[in-house]
Amino acid sequence: MKSQRNIFIAFILNFAFSIFEVVGGILTGSVAILSDAVHDVGDAASIGLAWYLEKKSKRQPDEKYTYGYARYSVVGSVITTLILVLGSVLVIGNAITRLINPTPIHYEGMILFAAVGVVVNLCAAFFTRDGHSLNQKAVNLHMLEDVLGWTVVLVGAIVMRFTDIQIIDPLMSIGVAVFILVHGVQNLRESMELFLEKAPEGIQIEEIKHHLEEIEGVLDVHHIHIWSTDGVHNYATMHIVTNADFHKIKKEVRAELEEHGIGHATLELEREGEHCDAENCVVELAEHTGCHHHHHHH
Secondary structure (H helix, E strand, C coil): CHHHHHHHHHHHHHHHHHHHHHHHHHHHCCHHHHHHHHHHHHHHHHHHHHHHHHHHHCCCCCCCCCCCCHHHHHHHHHHHHHHHHHHHHHHHHHHHHHHHCCCCCCHHHHHHHHHHHHHHHHHHHHHCCCCCCHHHHHHHHHHHHHHHHHHHHHHHHHHHHHHCCCCHHHHHHHHHHHHHHHHHHHHHHHHHHHHCCCCCCCCCHHHHHHHHHCCCCEEEEEEEEEEECCCCCEEEEEEEEECCCHHHHHHHHHHHHHHCCCCEEEEEEECCCCCCCCCHHHHHHHHHCCCCCCCCCC
């Protein structure tokens, strides 16, 4: 609930601010502020979307989405981040043209706006600061970007006010844009890894296998698959070969997995020498699995 509310607050703040900005851009005649307004409307839109998807991601699993809706939040992160990255590229392009032919600016108005911008976005960043979902991280990155952007604009406006070096304005925006590009790409990488079912950060399959095989009665563990829906909730499936009591083994295995941060595990238990159906058992993992196919001809 909290992450939704936080994103929603960020949305309201941003939306109100971008309207205030359009007005300000027209009044000060600053292209910097106007282009920033456009960027902020885009921000507000992507944050609105992020909020909607975060809300959807909280829904309980049903027949259609048996794993629940957590990935919607990740989709939100991807879209928000893509908008960020695109925005950064445009800002850089815009700034380069400004470097070539500088435009006169209303410094006082710019200083005033930048000051308000810093305050508003600081509030928004404060509300989204402790997000765990990638979506919230993307939104928080947005907010931090805005705080950073406005701080830079503020400092720049003050410097320009006293020195009249107009080249400072575009140089600053390039700096901010590059910073965001780097972070955005990182965020995208994390999201893509989730969609590609990569084993979650900090989970060592070999180590888990080793720990499970130390449980008394467990002869072998193979076919281990570990993935995460949203970077927070981890799932696992595996085959366990044992001659001990299945109940006891299941309980111990689940307890061990929980210590490794895996809350949901599906376990298939096999007796020693039982024919394990999966072919790839032999092919890929022959060196270290217990699938030594003993074909018993009856």
